[in-house]
Amino acid sequence: xxxxxxxxxxxxxxxxxxxxxxxxxxxxxxxxxxxxxxxxxxxxxxxxxxxxxxxxxxxxxxxxxxxxxxxxxxxxxxxxxxxxxxxxxxxxxxxxxxxxxxxxxxxxxxxxxxxxxxxxxxxxxxxxxxxxxxxxxxxxxxxxxxxxxxxxxxxxxxxxxxxxxxxxxxxxxxxxxxxxxxxxxxxxxxxxxxxxxxxxxxxxxxxxxxxxxxxxxxxxxxxxxxxxxxxxxxxxxxxxxxxxxxxxxxxxxxxxxxxxxxxxxxxxxxxxxxxxxxxxxxxxx
Ligand SMILES: Cc1cc2nc3c(=O)[nH]c(=O)nc-3n(C[C@H](O)[C@H](O)[C@H](O)COP(=O)(O)OP(=O)(O)OC[C@H]3O[C@@H](n4cnc5c(N)ncnc54)[C@H](O)[C@@H]3O)c2cc1C
Ligand code: FES
Numbered sequence: 221x222x223x224x225x226x227x228x229x230x231x232x233x234x235x236x237x238x239x240x241x242x243x244x245x246x247x248x249x250x251x252x253x254x255x256x257x258x259x260x261x262x263x264x265x266x267x268x269x270x271x272x273x274x275x276x277x278x279x280x281x282x283x284x285x286x287x288x289x290x291x292x293x294x295x296x297x298x299x300x301x302x303x304x305x306x307x308x309x310x311x312x313x314x315x316x317x318x319x320x321x322x323x324x325x326x327x328x329x330x331x332x333x334x335x336x337x338x339x340x341x342x343x344x345x346x347x348x349x350x351x352x353x354x355x356x357x358x359x360x361x362x363x364x365x366x367x368x369x370x371x372x373x374x375x376x377x378x379x380x381x382x383x384x385x386x387x388x389x390x391x392x393x394x395x396x397x398x399x400x401x402x403x404x405x406x407x408x409x410x411x412x413x414x415x416x417x418x419x420x421x422x423x424x425x426x427x428x429x430x431x432x433x434x435x436x437x438x439x440x441x442x443x444x445x446x447x448x449x450x451x452x453x454x455x456x457x458x459x460x461x462x463x464x465x466x467x468x469x470x471x472x473x474x475x476x477x478x479x480x481x482x483x484x485x486x487x488x489x490x491x492x493x494x495x496x497x498x499x500x501x502x503x504x505x
Contacts, residue, residue: 239274243325244303246318249391251384253353254319255293256306258327263302268292269336270360271455271491275463276306277328278314287330288314289460289486291357291432294394307356307387333463334490337361337453340373340428344450347421348376348397349441351414351433355387357455358432359395366396374398375421379414379433383407415440423449429494431455439502442494452494456501458485473500 241258249255275287294305308315321327337357340346346365348358355378365374374397380386382405389399401409402417410417414437423429423445431441432455445452458470465487474483474496483489483496492501 239329239331241304241327241329243321243323243327245323246321246325248319249307250387252310253385253387254308254310254315255387256308256318256321258304258306258329260302260304262300263297265332267297268295268304268332268360270364271336271357272332272334273357273463273490274304274306274329274331274333275460276314276318277330278317280328284314284317286461287463288318289333289463291360291455292332293356293359294363295360305356307353307359309353330463334486335488337430337455337491338493340365340370341450343426344373345424345427346370346374347418347423347427347429347449348374349414349418349429349431349433349437350376350378351437352380352385354431354433354437354455358430359392361430362395362397366394371396375400377402377414377417377421379403379412379417379437380408381405413437413440415444418444425450428452435502439499442497442502446494453491454494454497454502455490456485456492457490460486462486474498475501 241260244257244259246256273289273291275289277287290306290308293307296303310316350358362374362376376397376399379402382403386408400417402412427449429445429449429452431438438454461467461469463486465484470485471482472485473480475498
């Protein structure tokens with residue numbers, strides 16, 4: 221894993237080269253939500269850390285020109301062959317193109333990029349708060365903690381608008397952590413927002429909170445848990461052009477002591493400690 225618990229800027233690794241992958245499966249698992257499994261033969265890099273992402277080139281003819289960022293939801297090595305899972309929601313042209321991929325389609329992607337989530341210290345309890353497609357990087361974190369024997373320390377909270385849009389977590393046999401779900405209309409799990417689930421969870425000085433989802437959700441999580449837990453970490457979203465620190469298009473404002481400064485979500489993030497973030501950071505994300 222990349223960063224220790226005390227790291228505040230969660231320094232990112234240098235940008236990695238373009239990877240050639242092939243679609244293994246690409247399945248619509250809920251309304252507008254797709255689970256894409258990619259195979260990469262002769263994997264020679266280190267394993268991605270939970271919270272890292274990839275820039276996926278969605279078209280070879282330059283339209284759309286820019287890659288699209290997606291959190292890594294799962295990663296497995298089968299001998300020299302790597303398998304990577306991406307879970308994406310269709311929101312526009314690029315993700316629309318991605319639904320046309322089928323088994324055997326070639327895909328090019330850049331990564332793994334960004335810093336990833338700092339691992340929790342031994343003896344701490346982890347609360348993972350996922351809103352919508354904030355889920356994928358937290359699935360990677362849950363799987364990693366579970367495979368490291370820490371699954372019992374983890375509670376995953378997952379909220380969506382309604383049942384149709386929701387990934388059924390029972391279809392992920394390797395998840396191995398406790399979870400609770402909610403929907404805004406009450407069609408699956410508890411009725412309400414994921415922050416309502418968080419309000420019902422036990423947060424103490426031994427708790428670490430990890431959040432990913434829409435900016436208003438993360439702002440609400442930050443307000444609720446700041447000063448009440450050991451630490452909290454937020455995977456921010458920002459519009460990205462390059463994905464590895466060159467264009468500065470993804471910058472958000474953070475606070476270091478009394479100073480305001482800008483950080484690039486792609487290279488210094490996407491994961492930031494709650495200590496650095498204020499309402500302004502979430503507004504820009
Ligand atoms: C680090 C990171 C990780 C991400 N991981 C995932 C993931 O695991 N699964 C997933 O489904 N999505 C994820 N996203 C969001 C995903 O990158 C966008 O949904 C995708 O780029 C949209 O591409 P498009 O061409 O379909 O849409 P576009 O045509 O580019 O845009 C369609 C609409 O979506 C909005 N939009 C696009 N990108 C973003 C963004 N980054 N933030 C806010 N609004 C946006 C646009 O403003 C527009 O309204 C992630 C984004 C980041 C920055
Ligand atoms: S997307 Fe270019 S610097 Fe972050």
